[in-house]
Amino acid sequence: MKSTKIILLAFSLIFFLVVGFAIRVYMMIPDRKELMSCFTTKMYQVKLCPGGKNYVPLSQISKVMQKTVVLTEDSLFYTHKGFDWESIEKSAKENLDGGKYKRGGSTITQQLAKNLYLTKDKTLIRKMIEAFITLQIEKHLTKNEILEKYLNVVEFGKDIYGVKPAAWHYFKKSPSQLDVVESAFLAMLLPNPKKYSRSFYSKKLTPFAFKRIKRIVSDMYQYNRITEEQYLTAKEKLKNFYSTPEQVSEIDSMDAGSDESADTADDDEATEDSIDSADQSDTENDASSGNAVEFDSE
DSSP: HHHHHHHHHHHHHHHHHHHHHHHHHHHOOOHHHHHHHOOOTTTTEEEEOSSTTOOOOGGGGGGHHHHHHHHHHHHTTTTTSSSOOOHHHHHHHHHHHHHSOOOOOOOOOHHHHHHHHSSOOOOHHHHHHHHHHHHHHHHHHHHHHHHHHHHHHHHETTTEEEHHHHHHHHHHOOOGGGGGGHHHHHHTTTTTTTHHHHHHTTOOOOOHHHHHHHHHHHHHTTTTTSOHHHHHHHHHHTTTOOOOOHHHHHHHOTTTTOOOHHHHHHHHHHHHHHOHHHHHHHHHHHHHOOOOOOOOOO
């Protein structure tokens, strides 16, 4: 009798937890009206408002910037329904093999869901809520609307959210003027913008930043996102894009889609992870002091 009561109590507790979770998720799932309205994001408290001073329509963001972000962040963006299952499987395997969380498998839609409505917590419940919100976003918005929202809310550096503030902060340009190398630089920042932006403040590309930008430019050409003329122009610009003499010597011999470039970039990223956090704090303090460096000499 006592064991029966315990079982009933356990089932009741599970039932109420499930119901509570379902209600919480239902209250968080947005509809199209909410998604297209003005609101403050949960992740970074960013005011996202179409027509606002820092909001820019997709039509006013350079095509090369759009293509670069899609290629680097979510190459199957226009064909999947919110989830890239192959990437998720690969990420899970790498995380298990590494014994810790090393790699994410989030699509642009999932990243948007997280930025708009969730926190940085890496919990199973948060991932479940993220999945429900992702489905709603895919249901109510077109792919171009999703990409537009993403580019207006994603973090590009300390207190820099959205492509419009990023384009001005780093290059003193509007998003419509971003070229191949500038787009590659901004895409390079996305996995960890506070850390990877140190190249900007030191006026010198780190080994990881250089190889990553070089790889992105190569991939853009290899996968027909840019023309041969754009590719050759980008190679020339990269020589003066705060590259060291050693890095410049690599540019003329770079081949589109080089696997070696990807491998060495991964090695250099690991090296970047070992840099003392105090050094990163110094670069961020430089950013807040107003001594911003202009990569573009125009």
